[in-house]
Amino acid sequence: MNEILAVAKSEALQHRRIEIGIHLAGACLNTKLLYSAETWINLTKGDVKKLEVIQMNFYKRLIGLPGGTPNVAVMKELGIMPMEYKIEIRMLMEYQRILQMSVVERR
DSSP states (O other), X not given: OHHHHHHHTOGGGGGGHHHHHHXXXXXXXXXXXXXXXXXXXXXXXXXXXHHHHHHHHHHHHHHTOOTTSOHHHHHHHHTOOOHHHHHHHXXXXXXXXXXXXXXXXXX
Protein backbone atom coordinates (compact mmCIF):
# COMPACT_ATOMS: atom_id res chain seq x y z
CA MET A 1 0.00 0.00 0.00
CA ASN A 2 2.82 2.40 0.80
CA GLU A 3 4.43 1.73 -2.58
CA ILE A 4 1.21 2.67 -4.38
CA LEU A 5 0.95 5.88 -2.36
CA ALA A 6 4.60 6.70 -3.07
CA VAL A 7 4.08 6.37 -6.82
CA ALA A 8 0.84 8.35 -6.72
CA LYS A 9 2.45 11.15 -4.70
CA SER A 10 5.56 11.55 -6.85
CA GLU A 11 6.28 15.07 -8.08
CA ALA A 12 5.99 14.16 -11.77
CA LEU A 13 2.43 12.88 -11.30
CA GLN A 14 1.20 15.51 -8.86
CA HIS A 15 -1.53 16.94 -11.12
CA ARG A 16 -3.00 13.44 -11.70
CA ARG A 17 -2.24 12.02 -8.25
CA ILE A 18 -5.77 10.99 -7.28
CA GLU A 19 -6.65 9.57 -10.68
CA ILE A 20 -3.47 7.48 -10.80
CA GLY A 21 -3.85 6.42 -7.14
CA ILE A 22 -7.37 5.14 -7.78
CA HIS A 23 -6.22 3.27 -10.88
CA LEU A 24 -3.27 1.70 -9.02
CA ALA A 25 -5.51 0.74 -6.11
CA GLY A 26 -7.84 -1.05 -8.49
CA ALA A 27 -4.96 -2.85 -10.14
CA CYS A 28 -2.89 -3.70 -7.06
CA LEU A 29 -4.71 -3.20 -3.78
CA ASN A 30 -8.06 -4.72 -4.78
CA THR A 31 -6.30 -7.61 -6.48
CA LYS A 32 -4.54 -8.51 -3.24
CA LEU A 33 -7.44 -7.84 -0.90
CA LEU A 34 -9.98 -9.70 -3.02
CA TYR A 35 -7.83 -12.64 -4.12
CA SER A 36 -10.21 -15.60 -4.69
CA ALA A 37 -13.10 -13.65 -3.16
CA GLU A 38 -15.51 -15.49 -5.43
CA THR A 39 -14.84 -18.66 -3.40
CA TRP A 40 -15.19 -17.17 0.08
CA ILE A 41 -18.13 -18.98 1.63
CA ASN A 42 -18.16 -18.18 5.35
CA LEU A 43 -17.48 -14.47 5.06
CA THR A 44 -18.74 -12.52 8.06
CA LYS A 45 -19.70 -8.87 8.23
CA GLY A 46 -16.63 -8.39 10.43
CA ASP A 47 -14.40 -9.76 7.67
CA VAL A 48 -15.94 -7.37 5.15
CA LYS A 49 -15.52 -4.51 7.63
CA LYS A 50 -11.79 -5.26 7.96
CA LEU A 51 -11.37 -5.14 4.18
CA GLU A 52 -13.36 -1.91 4.07
CA VAL A 53 -11.11 -0.34 6.72
CA ILE A 54 -7.99 -1.17 4.70
CA GLN A 55 -9.54 0.24 1.54
CA MET A 56 -10.75 3.43 3.22
CA ASN A 57 -7.43 4.03 5.00
CA PHE A 58 -5.68 3.87 1.63
CA TYR A 59 -8.04 6.32 -0.07
CA LYS A 60 -8.03 8.75 2.86
CA ARG A 61 -4.21 8.76 2.86
CA LEU A 62 -4.21 9.20 -0.92
CA ILE A 63 -6.24 12.39 -0.81
CA GLY A 64 -4.89 13.60 2.54
CA LEU A 65 -8.04 13.35 4.63
CA PRO A 66 -8.16 12.78 8.38
CA GLY A 67 -9.03 9.27 9.56
CA GLY A 68 -12.34 10.48 10.99
CA THR A 69 -13.72 11.49 7.59
CA PRO A 70 -16.92 9.52 6.90
CA ASN A 71 -16.31 6.60 4.55
CA VAL A 72 -19.47 7.38 2.60
CA ALA A 73 -18.13 10.82 1.74
CA VAL A 74 -14.85 9.36 0.47
CA MET A 75 -16.62 6.69 -1.60
CA LYS A 76 -19.01 9.24 -3.09
CA GLU A 77 -16.28 11.74 -3.91
CA LEU A 78 -13.98 9.19 -5.54
CA GLY A 79 -16.65 6.95 -7.05
CA ILE A 80 -15.47 3.94 -5.04
CA MET A 81 -17.63 0.85 -4.64
CA PRO A 82 -17.91 -0.71 -1.17
CA MET A 83 -15.95 -3.94 -0.65
CA GLU A 84 -19.14 -5.86 0.03
CA TYR A 85 -20.38 -5.07 -3.49
CA LYS A 86 -17.03 -5.91 -5.06
CA ILE A 87 -17.10 -9.32 -3.37
CA GLU A 88 -20.70 -9.95 -4.43
CA ILE A 89 -19.90 -9.03 -8.03
CA ARG A 90 -16.99 -11.47 -8.08
CA MET A 91 -19.19 -14.22 -6.65
CA LEU A 92 -21.93 -13.57 -9.20
CA MET A 93 -19.43 -13.55 -12.06
CA GLU A 94 -18.04 -16.90 -10.92
CA TYR A 95 -21.56 -18.30 -10.61
CA GLN A 96 -22.32 -17.12 -14.14
CA ARG A 97 -19.10 -18.75 -15.39
CA ILE A 98 -20.09 -22.05 -13.78
CA LEU A 99 -23.58 -21.85 -15.28
CA GLN A 100 -22.13 -21.20 -18.73
CA MET A 101 -19.83 -24.21 -18.33
CA SER A 102 -22.81 -26.45 -17.56
CA VAL A 103 -24.68 -25.15 -20.64
CA VAL A 104 -21.69 -25.92 -22.85
CA GLU A 105 -21.40 -29.44 -21.38
CA ARG A 106 -25.08 -30.18 -22.20
CA ARG A 107 -24.53 -29.50 -25.91
